[in-house]
Amino acid sequence: MTDLWHLFLSAAFVDNMPLTLFLGLCTFLALSKRSESALGLGIAMTGVLGVTVPLNWLIYQGLLAPGAWAWAGMPALDLSYLSLIAFIGVIAATVQVLEMLLDRFFPGVHAAFGVFLPLLTVQCAILGGSLFMVDRSYDFDESIVFGLGSGVGFAIAVVMLGAIRSRLAYADLPTGLRGLGIAFILTGMMSLGFASFAQMAMSQ
Amino acid sequence: MAQRVNFWSTLTDPLIRQNPVTLQILGICSALAVTTSLATALTMSVSLTVVLTLSAAIISLIRRHIPDTIRLIVQIVIVASLVIVIDQILQAYFAEISRALSIYVSLITTNCLVLGRTEAHARHHAPLPAAVDAFGNGLGYSLVLIVIGGVRELFGRGQLFGWQAFALADAGGWFTPLGLMLLAPSAFFLLGGLVWAIRAWHPEQVEPPEHVPPDRTRSAE
Numbered sequence: 001m002t003d004l005w006h007l008f009l010s011a012a013f014v015d016n017m018p019l020t021l022f023l024g025l026c027t028f029l030a031l032s033k034r035s036e037s038a039l040g041l042g043i044a045m046t047g048v049l050g051v052t053v054p055l056n057w058l059i060y061q062g063l064l065a066p067g068a069w070a071w072a073g074m075p076a077l078d079l080s081y082l083s084l085i086a087f088i089g090v091i092a093a094t095v096q097v098l099e100m101l102l103d104r105f106f107p108g109v110h111a112a113f114g115v116f117l118p119l120l121t122v123q124c125a126i127l128g129g130s131l132f133m134v135d136r137s138y139d140f141d142e143s144i145v146f147g148l149g150s151g152v153g154f155a156i157a158v159v160m161l162g163a164i165r166s167r168l169a170y171a172d173l174p175t176g177l178r179g180l181g182i183a184f185i186l187t188g189m190m191s192l193g194f195a196s197f198a199q200m201a202m203s204q
Numbered sequence: 205m206a207q208r209v210n211f212w213s214t215l216t217d218p219l220i221r222q223n224p225v226t227l228q229i230l231g232i233c234s235a236l237a238v239t240t241s242l243a244t245a246l247t248m249s250v251s252l253t254v255v256l257t258l259s260a261a262i263i264s265l266i267r268r269h270i271p272d273t274i275r276l277i278v279q280i281v282i283v284a285s286l287v288i289v290i291d292q293i294l295q296a297y298f299a300e301i302s303r304a305l306s307i308y309v310s311l312i313t314t315n316c317l318v319l320g321r322t323e324a325h326a327r328h329h330a331p332l333p334a335a336v337d338a339f340g341n342g343l344g345y346s347l348v349l350i351v352i353g354g355v356r357e358l359f360g361r362g363q364l365f366g367w368q369a370f371a372l373a374d375a376g377g378w379f380t381p382l383g384l385m386l387l388a389p390s391a392f393f394l395l396g397g398l399v400w401a402i403r404a405w406h407p408e409q410v411e412p413p414e415h416v417p418p419d420r421t422r423s424a425e
Contacts, residue, residue: 020388022237026316029229081292084310085284092277121276124233124314131307175410176403180229181396188392195387 004145011149013197017125018157019190020198024125028158029183038162042155046148048120049129052094053147056087056130057140080134087130092121125154157194161186214336218344221406224317225348226399231317234308235349236391242365245353246346247301251294251309253342255286256318260326260338267327279322284313317345352394360385 017023024045031041063069064086066078099117102110120126129150133143164186173182224230231252238248259282263270270278291309294302302309312318321341326334357363362370362379370379384390403410 022233022388022391023311025232025236026229029232081288084288084291084313085281088280088284088313089277092280122280122314122316122319124311124316127314128307128311131310135307174400175407176400177396178410180226181399181403184392184396184399188389188396191389191392195389 004141007142008145008149008152011146012153012156013194014200015150016153016157016194016197017128017150018154019187019194021128023128024123024154025187027120027123028154028161029180029187032158032162032165032183034166035159035162038158039155042151042158044117044120045123045125045154045158046151048091048095048098048117048123048126049147049151049154050144051098051147052087052091052126053129053133053150054140054144055094056090057133057138057143059086059090060134083131083134087127088121091126091130095121125150157190160190211333211336214333215340215343218337218340219347220344220402223344223348223402224320224341225345225395226402228320229316230320231315231345232395234311234315235345235352236388236395237308238305239349239353239356239391240360240386241304241357241363242350242353244301244304245349247294247298248305248308249342249346249349251290252312252315252317252345253339255283255290255312256321256338256342256345257335258286259283259318260322261331261335263322264326264329264331264334275327276319279319280313283318283322287313317341348395348398351398352391355394356385356390360390 015021018025018028027041032038060080060083064079064083066080067075069075069077069079095117099110102117129147133146138146161183165183168182177185218224222228225232225235234248234252238244259279262282263279287310290312291302294305294309321338325337329337354364357365358369359382361381362368362372372379372381
């Protein structure tokens, strides 16, 4: 239990997706202009990551990993090079299903952040979550916790950036820095802040 | 489709004036993650340019046959297949660099730059202009990567392509490496600075203020 909790914390803070691994920056920067849209994106990310990482774990272990077809008499078959296409397919399908389910049962929620859902198909952070899961050979429980943790970490970071950026209305910036430039600098500073979590994890 | 296409401006516009990274906010994730050294930055640039150009050409070839509703899936599958090929080539011939790039080569699949260009340009243009546009965007992306990768490697380790450009203090020289340059935050700072520099040079890229204070609503800009 403590191991899983530790994994959750390290996925959310130490290996924060946008700030230390540079994943999902496109949407991170594009949708953080206001904190409401940032919150919607964060929630959608957490949901999709929490579903797709374990789902991809099942597919990878059941169909693609070296030796997965041993029961069918083909122990040498290694389909892991197909994992990229499989993962993308699963993510696209999950996003689509999630969107339809939300639309059917929670139209309010769907209206609130429906625009962000289709975007998530091409989100590097989501594909990255699944690829890291394979890279670090997590087991099923760990992959659930890892997916949720990364999603929460993304949500925290994007909401923080959104809050800071909406405050920038009161700042008198050089014209060249306005918009994208200052967003990068702010992200850099937040990334410095999150770097201290890495120190914390090491000193434990 | 009979419009005259100026190949030269299609090719050179994305270098600075329409740069995909600093202006269109496309493909930033990989641009920052792989720039700790010039060698990885260069490998990534070449891989991305190849994937981008080929996918734009292929998608443009079959653009009249893709049903509109499933075009995203079709495009992603084409891109993913190309990425798998590149990934396998890198693993076979450049094993060391492939390990340094870790998952970021696979992440070209979801690189917003590839889908962004196919979606915005290749879908509506003939194969040749589409490929030229994609190649230009790939070059613009490479330019940013190489600048940032060069600065980070030079000041972080005193090296260029692994060659010792500055004599290190440990080895009796004068240069003390800046460890921060190799960490995540410096990549953000450098890219922010680069955006600033380009916008100081091309003021037409400056974004309009998002919020205008009420008492200056008319007088601002």
